[in-house]
Amino acid sequence: MNIQTRNEKYTAYVKKMALPSKSWPSLFWAFIIGGIISIIGQGLYMMYEALTNYSQEHIGSLVAVTLIGIAAVLTGFGIYDRIGAFAGGGSIVPITGFSNAITATAMEHRKEGVIFGTCTNMFKVAGPVIVVGVALSMYVGLIYWITWMAMGVI
Numbered sequence: 001m002n003i004q005t006r007n008e009k010y011t012a013y014v015k016k017m018a019l020p021s022k023s024w025p026s027l028f029w030a031f032i033i034g035g036i037i038s039i040i041g042q043g044l045y046m047m048y049e050a051l052t053n054y055s056q057e058h059i060g061s062l063v064a065v066t067l068i069g070i071a072a073v074l075t076g077f078g079i080y081d082r083i084g085a086f087a088g089g090g091s092i093v094p095i096t097g098f099s100n101a102i103t104a105t106a107m108e109h110r111k112e113g114v115i116f117g118t119c120t121n122m123f124k125v126a127g128p129v130i131v132v133g134v135a136l137s138m139y140v141g142l143i144y145w146i147t148w149m150a151m152g153v154i
Contacts, residue, residue: 033087037094071096075103
């Protein structure tokens with residue numbers, strides 16, 4: 001059997017076995033759940049603003065840390081995974097999705113010990129995100145600096 005015939009048979013098999021996705025309901029629920037997470041974040045922001053005299057930057061940091069903590073606790077109890085299965089990208093895109101990914105990886109490998117299990121495997125997920133974030137921040141900062149130098153502002 002040649003490669004083209006094999007590929008055609010495999011494609012037909014995959015189409016037969018794969019469940020059709022329900023795009024519109026999935027998109028709807030992703031939008032709703034992502035919006036609810038955003039509303040919770042805005043509510044936390046307003047609460048911190050009313051209860052403290054912190055600057056906007058500090059309040060934003062408090063909101064991020066609170067959302068990360070809530071997502072980690074929900075992941076620990078297995079609730080966030082159910083939300084993610086229902087909401088799809090609506091629960092993955094916000095910062096809570098990153099918290100879920102790191103917490104789930106840490107929990108999965110906790111039996112291997114704190115250092116070689118939890119910490120090492122947790123950074124398999126977090127490491128690339130942090131490296132890309134820092135590298136892109138440096139590039140954007142360099143472009144910003146060169147632009148301002150070229151305009152004679154600096």
